[in-house]
Amino acid sequence: MIVKNLRTFFGRGCCFQICVFVLIGLGILAGVALADPLPSWNEGQTKQAIIKFVQAVTDKSSPQYVPPEQRIATFDNDGTLWCEQPMYFQGFFAFDRVKALAPQHPEWKERQAFKAVLENDMKALAASGEKGVMEIGMTTHAGMSTGEFEKIVKDWLAMAKHPRFSRPFTDLVYKPMLELLAYLRENGFKTYIVSGGGVEFMRPWTERVYGIPPEQVVGSSGKLKLEIRDGKPVLTRLPEIDFIDDGPGKPVGIQKFIGRRPIAAFGNSDGDHQMLQWTTAGEGPRFMLLVHHTDAEREWAYDRQSPIGRLDKALDEAQRRGWTVVDMKKDWKKVFPF
Amino acid sequence: MIVKNLRTFFGRGCCFQICVFVLIGLGILAGVALADPLPSWNEGQTKQAIIKFVQAVTDKSSPQYVPPEQRIATFDNDGTLWCEQPMYFQGFFAFDRVKALAPQHPEWKERQAFKAVLENDMKALAASGEKGVMEIGMTTHAGMSTGEFEKIVKDWLAMAKHPRFSRPFTDLVYKPMLELLAYLRENGFKTYIVSGGGVEFMRPWTERVYGIPPEQVVGSSGKLKLEIRDGKPVLTRLPEIDFIDDGPGKPVGIQKFIGRRPIAAFGNSDGDHQMLQWTTAGEGPRFMLLVHHTDAEREWAYDRQSPIGRLDKALDEAQRRGWTVVDMKKDWKKVFPF
Numbered sequence: 001m002i003v004k005n006l007r008t009f010f011g012r013g014c015c016f017q018i019c020v021f022v023l024i025g026l027g028i029l030a031g032v033a034l035a036d037p038l039p040s041w042n043e044g045q046t047k048q049a050i051i052k053f054v055q056a057v058t059d060k061s062s063p064q065y066v067p068p069e070q071r072i073a074t075f076d077n078d079g080t081l082w083c084e085q086p087m088y089f090q091g092f093f094a095f096d097r098v099k100a101l102a103p104q105h106p107e108w109k110e111r112q113a114f115k116a117v118l119e120n121d122m123k124a125l126a127a128s129g130e131k132g133v134m135e136i137g138m139t140t141h142a143g144m145s146t147g148e149f150e151k152i153v154k155d156w157l158a159m160a161k162h163p164r165f166s167r168p169f170t171d172l173v174y175k176p177m178l179e180l181l182a183y184l185r186e187n188g189f190k191t192y193i194v195s196g197g198g199v200e201f202m203r204p205w206t207e208r209v210y211g212i213p214p215e216q217v218v219g220s221s222g223k224l225k226l227e228i229r230d231g232k233p234v235l236t237r238l239p240e241i242d243f244i245d246d247g248p249g250k251p252v253g254i255q256k257f258i259g260r261r262p263i264a265a266f267g268n269s270d271g272d273h274q275m276l277q278w279t280t281a282g283e284g285p286r287f288m289l290l291v292h293h294t295d296a297e298r299e300w301a302y303d304r305q306s307p308i309g310r311l312d313k314a315l316d317e318a319q320r321r322g323w324t325v326v327d328m329k330k331d332w333k334k335v336f337p338f
Numbered sequence: 339m340i341v342k343n344l345r346t347f348f349g350r351g352c353c354f355q356i357c358v359f360v361l362i363g364l365g366i367l368a369g370v371a372l373a374d375p376l377p378s379w380n381e382g383q384t385k386q387a388i389i390k391f392v393q394a395v396t397d398k399s400s401p402q403y404v405p406p407e408q409r410i411a412t413f414d415n416d417g418t419l420w421c422e423q424p425m426y427f428q429g430f431f432a433f434d435r436v437k438a439l440a441p442q443h444p445e446w447k448e449r450q451a452f453k454a455v456l457e458n459d460m461k462a463l464a465a466s467g468e469k470g471v472m473e474i475g476m477t478t479h480a481g482m483s484t485g486e487f488e489k490i491v492k493d494w495l496a497m498a499k500h501p502r503f504s505r506p507f508t509d510l511v512y513k514p515m516l517e518l519l520a521y522l523r524e525n526g527f528k529t530y531i532v533s534g535g536g537v538e539f540m541r542p543w544t545e546r547v548y549g550i551p552p553e554q555v556v557g558s559s560g561k562l563k564l565e566i567r568d569g570k571p572v573l574t575r576l577p578e579i580d581f582i583d584d585g586p587g588k589p590v591g592i593q594k595f596i597g598r599r600p601i602a603a604f605g606n607s608d609g610d611h612q613m614l615q616w617t618t619a620g621e622g623p624r625f626m627l628l629v630h631h632t633d634a635e636r637e638w639a640y641d642r643q644s645p646i647g648r649l650d651k652a653l654d655e656a657q658r659r660g661w662t663v664v665d666m667k668k669d670w671k672k673v674f675p676f
Contacts, residue, residue, distance in 0.1 A: 203597045214597035226586040248564040259541045259552030
């Protein structure tokens with residue numbers, strides 16, 4: 001009776017239309033299933049290792065199956081998702097801020113670290129020591145509200161260009177890693193950034209660039225203070241370090257901010273070593289990957305001797321324990337989206 | 339041609355079946371739309387205010403529409419999602435731990451705070467001052483790994499009973515608030531706990547009890563240290579406070595851990611005051627709610643004079659600014675799920 005009423009209501013043409021939609025739907029599904037999820041990765045062991053892991057943990061009939069809520073994947077940022085040469089991009093940001101603020105601070109001409117930045121003298125900056133670098137960091141990253149800082153970061157990203165590629169810094173993200181992030185998310189993973197970089201330096205753009213929302217970004221941070229300004233509450237950024245999310249800080253950051261151990265972790269330097277060890281030490285299937293910068297032509301080549309992004313002890317352990325190591329030159333068909 | 343082939347392929351019966359499925363589907367949808375999402379809430383202003391807000395921010399044609407990714411709702415825990423009388427449940431946990439560990443610590447009989455707990459003498463404990471209470475807290479919450487602590491919490495919850503209701507503490511959650519959490523999530527909200535309680539005391543059970551996963555729990559915390567034990571990395575809980583997520587700490591915690599301002603915030607005491615102010619101060623539609631404990635018979639009645647869960651300044655501001663105040667006795671049809 002229902003069926004008869006339905007036929008009267010929808011008419012026969014409707015049934016055909018539904019069938020057509022079903023066919024199109026099946027076609028789309030088949031297309032998705034057949035499409036290569038990682039087109040910028042060359043065929044080979046690395047790509048196969050990624051796909052094999054994802055298939056195993058998402059296949060309900062597999063002994064390696066992991067329920068979706070436990071599919072946590074953590075990614076380092078500098079050198080893993082975007083470049084970190086010739087220096088961390090947040091360093092360019094800090095130096096540009098010093099230059100922008102200098103007219104209001106004539107006294108900086110007499111202070112070694114600031115003078116070094118204003119004169120682009122990296123040797124003199126290094127000579128100013130940790131104290132000098134810290135002064136630059138605090139001056140450029142503290143003293144304003146969180147809302148003001150977010151605007152400063154966005155404005156800077158809109159105009160700043162990378163010295164080698166003459167492109168916005170957010171263009172210098174790795175296309176294969178963007179595909180990997182999307183592939184993991186399509187397979188029920190929650191993707192996180194766990195970076196030594198400043199959390200509030202990353203959050204304004206990670207959603208747009210990586211599809212990672214602010215609440216899934218873990219990073220280093222300064223202390224915040226709630227204050228009332230013009231009758232409204234604001235959070236002021238204090239010149240005091242709250243948390244360093246690097247090296248042994250990464251497992252701590254993961255526990256503090258996520259509260260679950262990842263089943264997959266992605267890094268590129270010894271600063272990610274403990275994050276990969278922490279991930280490895282959990283129960284059940286695990287996937288650890290290091291991006292090895294081997295491509296001086298398209299990007300950079302550096303590892304054991306590099307002052308930025310040194311990859312030494314973690315590389316040894318990767319070889320010993322069979323973690324996946326990306327040979328950028330060999331494994332990546334394309335490096336950047338442009 | 340496709341249509342003709344389809345008919346041959348599926349046969350006509352299939353079309354009827356699809357139509358029947360569509361009908362059933364529409365019926366389910368209609369049922370969902372008509373069902374009361376908040377059955378434990380009495381009809382009235384409070385319930386209407388909640389529904390009106392949710393409808394406005396989810397209606398794409400409304401000027402108050404908010405995209406799903408910005409639908410962040412933060413909930414206090416003690417006194418907002420579960421009871422907090424006759425003392426915070428984490429206090430019962432700490433005291434039970436002291437009693438369980440006492441046989442290994444004969445020296446505690448000579449230390450005022452521990453002696454007070456072992457003799458159930460709350461007056462003597464209060465007399466031991468902040469230092470005494472802190473000693474109890476550190477002894478019971480630090481010195482073990484995060485994994486060990488999680489197990490201790492779960493084991494305690496499985497056997498401990500509330501003194502008035504003689505039920506597991508996790509039974510003493512508010513049914514109307516569980517419905518509210520589910521209703522918000524069905525409408526695309528991401529629900530967070532932002533509590534003064536210990537984050538690692540809450541995370542082991544919030545997913546099971548509230549449907550809130552560990553990574554959406556913000557709370558107070560102690561410092562953690564990465565150590566190697568038997569060749570494996572462990573995170574050891576240090577007897578040192580890292581962050582107090584209460585009062586002015588709540589907006590700080592929201593910024594640190596979520597990085598977005600909530601559009602809806604739910605609390606019950608002056609400890610939630612700044613979280614509600616912070617939420618109010620954002621742009622666009624906002625919803626602030628306080629649970630007022632007015633039901634001595636079914637739960638408890640307390641506010642301006644209560645040492646636990648004092649609700650005084652926030653209540654004044656709620657009345658002044660038109661925040662929603664739940665009158666537990668009047669607004670809640672049922673208090674607990676049992």
